[in-house]
Amino acid sequence: MAQGVIKKEDLYRLLSTAAGKKKVYAPIDGVGGIEFAEIHEQKEITLDYSNSKLSPKSIFFPQREVLCTFADDALEEVQTPKEALIVFGIRPCDALSLTYLDKVFSDSAGRFKDPYYLKRRENAVIISLACKEPRATCFCTSVGGSPSGKEGADILVYELADKLLFESCSDRGQDFMKTASVLFKQAEEDHKTAAKEQAEKAKDGMPVLNLNGLKERVDKVFEDPLWDEITRNCLGCGACTYLCPTCHCFDITDEENRKGEGYRIRTWDSCQYPLFTLHASGHNPRVNKKQRMRQRIMHKYSYTVDNYGDIFCVGCGRCILYCPVNLDIRDMLNTLNKL
């Protein structure tokens, strides 16, 4: 493990030095809130945030992506993305979520690999930023994460008073730090102690959700009428699924202009919409919002456990913060687990 300290104001210098030809992404204070964007100077970066509004999944799995193009009836492949990225400032929950998306898009059986997503991931360095003050809606520690979790990160950074403490957690992270080694000062004992204390404090302050036995529980109560009750207020807007860092559902459609040139594109889709599962015959296996919300919860807390061995929720709290009717997934889980 490599460790090193820089002054906050030297962050861009460090990132750009180590980046070489790579693009640098970092959190900026955007129009609609905190977002990840390609940056070119220090003053664009903000460190004053608990998390971004949209999850950083869009860097690797964009909301709209061209899969191939065609002119008349002939198809042309597009180059799979070649650009290499450095992404700074991803929170540990979102870094963990990338490891889940990796499982979906790489497919452990190795039959179908998604070249668009995987190419971007292959070439990326993830530098995540440990949380000092989790939000009231955060619950990462209840779903296997931590405010200073390392999974999915190549480097974990602690924000100290006017400094940043870098700690590599993968070979790629170590290489990155080596490339820019001249810019790092040695990490002193008090830096490490401060980081450790901060991590403990963040963790201890987090409310704990008791999800023991939840999978077995939800598997058993699939038909319970309680599902109607807990999903009654849902508008079916799908905001929760678009914001969720682990949701990966998409649609594939063709777009064409008058000259007969076109694109096959994939766009984010959501299990909260009736058309998502509508058969051509008019039959629909999930006709109402109870069934669709049940699908969202079962998918995250049961099906992915069967298929990938993981709960596909990292406790980022976005779905709680931004739901227009304040539907709280923690309440739903609690209610179900008490059934």
Place this chain on the structure above:
Amino acid sequence: MENPYIPYPVSIDAITIENDAKDLKTFKLTFDREEDLKAFTYMPGQFAEMSVFGKGESPFGIASSPTEEGYLLFTVKRTGTVTKELHNSEPGRKIGVRGPLGNTFPWDRMVGKNIVIVSGGFAFTTLRSAITYMLCKEQRSKFGSITTVYGARDPGELMYKDILKSWEANTNIDLTLTVDRAPDNGWHGRVGLVPNVLKEVNPSSENSIALVCGPPIMIRFTIPVLLELGFNKDDIIISLENRMKCGIGKCGRCNVGSKYVCIDGPVFTYAELEHLPAEY
């Protein structure tokens, strides 16, 4: 890296209208590149995505059998964007095929067994493939009796009329055709819903496996009949048709519980489905 989203270029070689309503057409496709034909190795039960560039892609069961070499057959019902565009196409048009996708009927387990085939409507496609496969010279001796019940709303809606005629005359297969409504004249098959006719045909469950393809409602009423006939839950094989897009287990829409119909299916045993939510 191979890209699983990119279809093979194929050409429409011939188009056959299958029913009186003219909303079912069979498309015979040939590969534009020899190597793609070789790469596309499949077994009955699998499906593929057919694409019309600019309109989109949709999944269809493969209706041809691997023993029919050099081409693929798909029978398509006209419903929405892609299927309408296919129906409006002429032979010669270039389209795309992505596949083969999904699992196959359980061929290893079917060897040495009597095969009972139950189907309604246009879901008969992959069963055309299965029957054609079993009836070919090299394969026929591997299976016991082949009993088939196939139904449609009325006689004009039965597909593959020429082949059905040849199967009726073929002693290697016992074919029962049925229609929901009694037509005015000339109908020599049965009248009645598939599950009821299956009961009348009364195939033995002894050393038998049943393949069931049809609309969800037909499947629902056929299963109790097969159980009553003594079929094991493991020996009732059902093919599902949930809405799909990617066909490769990533886009998330085709699941039944933790199973994805596109990669874990479309072929399931009733024993498997019984433990899954009825979301199909």
